[in-house]
Amino acid sequence: MSGLRLRQVLICCLCLLVLDQSALAARLDNLFQADAPASGRDPAARQAALKQALATVLVRITGDATLANNGQARTLLREPGRFVAQYRFNETPARKPGAAPELHLWAQFDEVALTRALRDLGLPYWGRDRPDVLVWLAVDDGGKRFLVSDTSRNSLADTLHDAAQQSGLPVSLPLLDLQDQRAVSFSDLWGGFLGPVQKASERYRPQVVLVGRVDRSRSGWNGQWTLLGAGASHNWTVHGVSAEDTVQKGLSESTSLLASRYAVVASDQGSRQVSVQGIDRLEDFARVQGYLSSLSPVEQVQVAMVKGDEVQFSLQLSTSEQSLVRLIRLGHVLEPLSTGADALWQFRLIR
Structure with a gap:
């Protein structure tokens, strides 16, 4: 696709990207969901179960199993309700005959609010890009x-x-x-x-x-x-x-x-230009833009330049550039053009 033609479809891409980002968010849902045993349905029992469910999610999105011992993390656990998007109680059959059914609380926590809280406290955040x-x-x-x-x-x-x-x-x-x-x-x-x-x-x-x-x-x-x-x-x-x-x-x-x-820890914001070759279709552009936007250090993605099948993206970052490099190379979307230092920010779309 020529550079002119790609420019002409960028507006169409924006509509497609809204749908693409929703698909990415759905893939993140399980990171912010947790189940915890509940001793009852009263407010005190609900609060205790929500606290335990939030502790599970915090360990999952930071990778730190000792996070509950962190004084800053404990401030988040004092009011777990402010991060809850939805919750429900579930009953499962008793494991032993004659025993009462087991009560559990399932909770979905607000991804945006929780990641913002981690950033404000200077705690690490481990996003969706994880190694197999x-x-x-x-x-x-x-x-x-x-x-x-x-x-x-x-x-x-x-x-x-x-x-x-x-x-x-x-x-x-x-x-x-x-x-x-x-x-x-x-x-x-x-x-x-x-x-x-x-x-x-x-x-x-x-x-x-x-x-x-x-x-x-x-x-x-x-x-x-x-x-x-x-x-x-x-x-x-x-x-x-x-x-x-x-x-x-x-x-x-x-x-x-x-x-x-x-996992990344928020630091002073910066920007970085990333060039990607092999983008010659509307779907290619949507895939790369959506992938870069999904990376945890990336705050914003804008198109800086289009030349032939190469698109240069301008990324607004919330953490170090090296964290971004590691995450890009972890995924199966972009591959470095070469191993030289000059090509650190030059990639090709993987088919």
């Missing part, structure tokens, strides 16, 4: 050694997915089909031979690989964890009272490590 994490989990329970797969019928797979949902981390497990079994073995994972693991992971195309080794000890369970990706490699150990507890702690630390890289 593939988890290889090896378990030695003292009598049996096994790998946990996506189709495993055991509590550890459920624990992993539940913990990932609580933290807002997109986690998956390998299929462990014949292809995986030929590529990697229990001994590879247990021995810390990461080469075969990384090779076997390629078919899943994750941005981060998490390797966990969990085993029973006399005092409980131990977990050795390795995070590969996000520009670095990290190793740590945890101890838990059960295998499930050990997996939860391992995933919590993974979330904290990733959040430390991708």
